[in-house]
Amino acid sequence: xxxxxxxxxxxxxxxxxxxxxxxxxxxxxxxxxxxxxxxxxxxxxxxxxxxxxxxxxxxxxxxxxxxxxxxxxxxxxxxxxxxxxxxxxxxxxxxxxxxxxxxxxxxxxxxxxx
Amino acid sequence: xxxxxxxxxxxxxxxxxxxxxxxxxxxxxxxxxxxxxxxxxxxxxxxxxxxxxxxxxxxxxxxxxxxxxxxxxxxxxxxxxxxxxxxxxxxxxxxxxxxxxxxxxxxxxxxxxxxxxxx
Numbered sequence: 109x110x111x112x113x114x115x116x117x118x119x120x121x122x123x124x125x126x127x128x129x130x131x132x133x134x135x136x137x138x139x140x141x142x143x144x145x146x147x148x149x150x151x152x153x154x155x156x157x158x159x160x161x162x163x164x165x166x167x168x169x170x171x172x173x174x175x176x177x178x179x180x181x182x183x184x185x186x187x188x189x190x191x192x193x194x195x196x197x198x199x200x201x202x203x204x205x206x207x208x209x210x211x212x213x214x215x216x217x218x219x220x221x222x
Numbered sequence: 223x224x225x226x227x228x229x230x231x232x233x234x235x236x237x238x239x240x241x242x243x244x245x246x247x248x249x250x251x252x253x254x255x256x257x258x259x260x261x262x263x264x265x266x267x268x269x270x271x272x273x274x275x276x277x278x279x280x281x282x283x284x285x286x287x288x289x290x291x292x293x294x295x296x297x298x299x300x301x302x303x304x305x306x307x308x309x310x311x312x313x314x315x316x317x318x319x320x321x322x323x324x325x326x327x328x329x330x331x332x333x334x335x336x337x338x339x340x341x
Contacts, residue, residue: 110269141329151313151331163326196265207317207327208255208274213267 111135112214114199120220126187129217131199133180137212139163139205140182142174145216146195157182158205189221224249226316228332235304236340243299243335245314251275256290256297257315261334267313273297304339311336 111134121127133140142154144167153166157176168174171189176182186193196216202209225248235241247256258270271281273290281288285302301308314332 110266150333153329156326158326164328198267200267202327205326207253208272209317209327210257210269210272211329212269213259215264215266218265 110212110214112199112201112212114197114214114217116217117215118218118220120222121189123189123191123221125189125221126185127189127219129184129186129197129199129219131182131184131201131214133182133199133201134212137201137203138180139202139209140176140180141200141202141211142168142182142184143198143200143213144195145198146192149195151198154184156205163205186219191221194219194221224251224254224316224318224328224330226314226330226332228312228314228335230335231333232336232338234338234340237306238303240300240302241304241337241339243301243312243314243337245297245299245332247295247297247314247316249295249316249318251318253318255317257317257329258288258297258299259313259315260310261313262310270299270312301337304337306339306341309337309339
């Protein structure tokens with residue numbers, strides 16, 4: 109158990125809908141990361157937060173947004189869902205987000221768009 | 223630009239055989255970190271090891287060992303006497319500091335090597 113908690117574990121929704129994925133980082137970790145893993149794209153970095161502030165953006169679509177709250181939990185919002193958004197979404201956390209921090213991953217949220 | 227190459231897409235071995243998973247990286251930084259993660263069929267990503275660029279000592283943890291060679295930009299992972307529970311996808315990753323920004327690290331993952339251990 110990495111200490112990173114993600115909900116929900118599984119989600120099935122229809123195209124055009126909106127979903128919110130939630131993440132609680134490990135106790136004491138200030139930085140949160142979101143990754144998308146699909147069959148054909150591998151592990152894709154979406155976005156990183158540090159202590160509530162956005163630090164880096166990767167290949168995150170405009171239909172997707174995220175935030176980190178004062179209590180350090182984070183949410184990833186996916187809207188206008190398309191079939192291609194079906195993937196495993198990981199949240200991860202690290203102590204302060206600096207290089208060399210070990211990133212610990214949650215168990216992921218499996219999203220299926222039908 | 224930084225890049226991680228795991229050229230072996232899939233490997234199959236018979237139980238108790240030794241197996242080495244290759245990882246080659248590219249970076250222009252002198253300070254960086256390398257990681258290995260395991261993703262079993264259940265899907266979670268499990269941290270295995272972290273190594274910084276100044277420490278080239280090989281590391282052994284039980285049946286797992288890692289060989290870091292800066293001269294060849296490689297960070298290979300060997301499983302000795304493989305077991306069925308080792309069947310998973312293994313990812314190598316490279317981290318560097320984000321330029322000029324506190325609390326940002328750029329992490330690049332390889333495409334993973336799927337290991338199947340046959341009983």
